[in-house]
Amino acid sequence: MKRYVAIWFRHLLVDRVLLRQPELAGKPFALAAKERGRMLVKAASRDAQKLGIEAGMVLADARAVQPELEVLDYDPLLAEKLLLALAEWAIRYSPLVAVDLPDGLILDASGCAHLWGSETAYLKDIASRLKASGYDVRTAMADTIGAAWAVARYSRAFPIIEPGEQLSALLQLPPHALRLDAAVVEKMQKLGLYQIKSFIYMPPSVLRRRFGQGTLDQIGKALGNSQEAFEPVCPVEPYQERLSSLEPIRTATGIEIAIQKLLEMLCARLVKDGKGARQAVLRCYRIDGEIQQVAIGTSGPSCSASHMFKLFELKISSIEPALGIELFVMEAPVVEHLGNAQEALWDLSSANKMTAIAELLDRLTARAGADVIHRYLPAQHHWPERAITEAVSLTDQPQTDWRTDQHRPVxxxxxxxxxxxxxxxxxxxxxxxxxxxxxxxxxxxxxxxxxxxxxxxxxxxxxxxxxxxxxxxxxxxxxxxxxxxxxxxxxxxxxxxxx
Amino acid sequence: METALKKSELVARLRSDILSLQGFRAPALGVKHDDFGLGPVMKTFPEGVFPRVGMHEFVSNSPEQTAATSGFMAALAGKMMKEDGLCVWLGRHRTVYPFALSQFGVSPDRVIFVDLKKDKDLLWAIEEALKCDALSAVVGEIKELNLTESRRLQLTVEESRVTGLLHRVAPRLSNPVAAVCRWRISPLPGASDLVLPGIGFPRWQVTIEKVRSGEPGSWRLEFRDGSFELITESVSFHQYTAKAG
Structure with a gap:
């Protein structure tokens, strides 16, 4: 049996603004964006709402209501970004968390609540933690996503719907709670169907003819008769490996072994994902609490442990172990997709050659800096200083032939x-x-x-x-x-x- | 008589063994060896094979010699790179003009220039480059080099089989270094006939001062149309017209 939790952020964007700019608390403000040639209010703060300013109003009207209205820019992608971050945080409550745009989260809480003692404690913990961090939320728990969603947003009753009780929980709610199309809801209002109970017992054929198949689907989803898709977020796991040592490490040999082990683990993961590291950072946690850090960069994505080890080898001397290092952490903060293997099929030798040379250049840059390597391409100029131009990458090919008819000094x-x-x-x-x-x-x-x-x-x-x-x-x-x-x-x- | 014959055979075999241990390979039957168009110069090398696996030392003392040496090295590197090879050119105060390399059969975009500031870094970089067997040749320009450092480079070359061309630009002393041979290239005045005006093709006095297990010598070469040509004293215009009457 499934149990779902719906979290509704009542003022998601406004809360976020208040978190960032606490000085705005208590003042009416609105987030506005340009739409069809006019400024439209996209979200209004609680004080502004009290004055009658609502989302969807034209900003000029809102200004007429409240001339001192503070107007901030509305970022259309911010809500999704925020919800994704909150979803990743909510993984502490359930491994399956989905973003429910525009202002909610859905948690698949099946078998999770008992870890908090009971479902009540579980929901309370979610709500109180979110409230403590500044978000005004309402939560609900039910057997289906639809029911939890509806109860969180439209019900003032106790938010935990016992298994199998979806129907009785929904009866008193308005048709909006079924996530229907605006046109369908409007039609129901006109017909006087203000509550779900006024139409839910109608025969399906009647509902289909009047309000379309979509309405039937939504009712099915809310009651649990049909399945609803659930797309959990997958947080990106950083390419990071840890190696703790039994005894503090003080020698260069020890550090070398640690780097080799970490790189082997890291590269195995990179190879599996078809990625290559462009940067790698080694952090050494010393027993006296200091952190020693060395970083390398490569000129192309690399998943070769031996190559990256060679780059780190040049930097080992700059690590000060002092009393000893107890923990090594290797991270690849920048990774890129490796070129596909197909290329290697027809150009085997030259691809290998290029990798070997790119690795050589990496070693040179690691020691002497990036500005020491130059490669030139012909430029269409007679002036000798301008007849060559620097190539950006190792694989740049000349666009024109080199001229041999001009006699130039070596x-x-x-x-x-x-x-x-x-x-x-x-x-x-x-x-x-x-x-x-x-x-x-x-x-x-x-x-x-x-x-x-x-x-x-x-x-x-x-x-x-x-x-x-x-x-x-x-x-x-x-x-x-x-x-x-x-x-x-x-x-x-x-x-x-x-x- | 028979024992003497055996002895000379034995000596010959031992000699070739020693050569192969030193990194030279006797030309196998039926295999054509690259002579880089060096022609008569090849006789100086053991078994008549250009020692690819080795450090070649070039010494120049004046800007004119430096230019001639750079040209000769570029031509040699071009022969080694053939169509698709890559070459690394390392130096401290590089004055080589990449554009001009195309006159010596090198596509300048196939050369990677590395300009370093410190001699210590430069030596390290040359060694690293020599370790990379994807390269066809490594050209290094360095001022001072001692025996230990050169020995280290030579050992690297023997491992990776990448030919190293080391240019010692105006060294304070010409101390011995561990290279398979030492070259000195000086410019020669162009052809002295009056038929064609102007300065003509590059001409060099190519001297091999030292060569391991070989005979040093000196030649007058001209670089013409992508190959080295031995200069033969041609009939001058005056002689020509005089002969023709």
Whole structure:
């Protein structure tokens, strides 16, 4: 036999606002949202309700009633989020808890109440705990979800309906208590059916013809003649493993063993769920009450214990065991879905390769920081500093081919360096140049090739590049900045060395 | 006579055993070995096989030599990477221009550059990279290196079989290190004919100063159209025209 508890949060959103902003207590306020071009009241506080402000009113009307009305934003997703959190909390009362939008919870309390002594104590505990935490609730317990729901919301009687007593409990209640469509309820009101007892004994064929099959279904659900779906919430279990030690651990070897064990447990779970960790945190609880914490990050989801161990290995030296560590907790706060295995079927070797390389890069970043690794892709620019752009990930592929028709030096100086040249005007390559005190006599030269600044990116003078070779065979990339002028001579720079 | 023959056979076998213990492998019959287009340079290596399993040390003392060495190393790494290999290029003050690597047969997006600030980190990173057998080659640029450190790297290479190319940029002293061979690449003036103006293909004086179980030597090479070519003194334009009359 099933027993269900319905919890009704009478002012869910308002209570939540009061919990967050206690200074609003005693003041009329409303939550409003824009709907069809006007502001609509979505929830009103108790003081506002006393003044006649109700959910569904246009905000302008509410303001006319109470000009000092405090108006807050209404978040349409907040109710669901709140209820989910409350449902997870309510798992202390029953392993099966369902969210009943928009303002309730349903607990499958079959076989749970005796742990609190009796059903009365059980319900009392739920209600008093919720009330203590600031939520105004009403609860009811019955054999069916429908009956519990109805009694919680519409009955002032004793909220525990004895097994099999649903019908007698429902008789006095209004038709709303059956969770019927608004149109059906309206029709019943017009017909003068103000209580359930006025129509529940009618033959089903009559009810079906007048009010539709839905009404019959709802009556069946409330009375327990037909089943009602119950979708319990499944709280996400954090990827966390604990390892307590018999004796306090003080050595690096001990910590290593603990990390290995924890990672094996964690990775077994991750593999089972098809997940990979992007971050892992190890907390070491010392006997003196201090907590030592080290964290690692990976560049791709990983469920390899040996790889993560290698990352942790680099950080073991930063753990101070002091008098000893009695508890290790390993947690993966950020996990991601692992790429599907299908990929591996057709690209076996390269996928393995990529994993191995990603693991290598993880180790490098773990030790030296994330900004040490660079990979470049071609960019559609002639300006040498902009001809390459940094790739974001290891698997980024170039959109265009690398150009091999442009002769570029294999060593490029970070900043062009000033040189002194003697060059015949106007456009001949220099005859010699002096760089860092050495004079290089130029024997061969290619050029000039002019590279203009891209005006949409930056201003500046163009560069006329020459590839030159001196008598020792050294090959240089030098350029003249701008034109020869009337009074000023353009400056010359060296920008790179050819192989 | 017979015993002498046996003895020489025995010595030859022992020699090849020692080589295989040192990480060299004799060319198996029918298997074509990669010579990376190095041609005549291959004769210097034991059994004529390029020692893939080993650290290669390159020394350069001037910016021109550094550039030539970088070009040569890029070309060599490109040959090792072939179509789909990946390479890691580690250094402290990296001046290599990734864009230019494509001229040496390396697709620059297949190279991962790692720029570190401390020598200690750099050595550690080179060792870690050499341990990763998914890589085709590891290029490291480092200033100072002592025997112990290089020995450690060499041992790592022997385990993972990833070729290491270590570039010692302007070292204060050229102390011996545990590498299979020491290269020195210097730029050579381009071809001196007058038919084509300009600076032409990169030309290098490639010197192997030391090589384990091999003969050191020096060659003049040109890198042309993706392969190394031995420079033969070509007929100059003047001689050509003179000959033609």
């Amino acid at each position: 060593q490029l100086l970070a900043e062009p360096e000033r040189i002194i040249v003697s060059a015949p005007v106007p456009d001949y390559p220099p005859m010699l140049f002096r760089y860092k005190g050495d004079i290089h006599r130029i024997k061969k030269a290619d050029g000039p090739s002019r590279i203009e600044q891209e005006w949409w990116i930056s201003d500046g003078l163009h560069r006329d590049y020459y590839a030159v070779e001196d008598e020792q065979g050294g090959r240089y990339w030098i350029f003249r900045l701008g034109h020869y002028g009337e009074e000023t001579n353009p400056e010359w720079f060296i920008h790179g060395f050819f192989a």
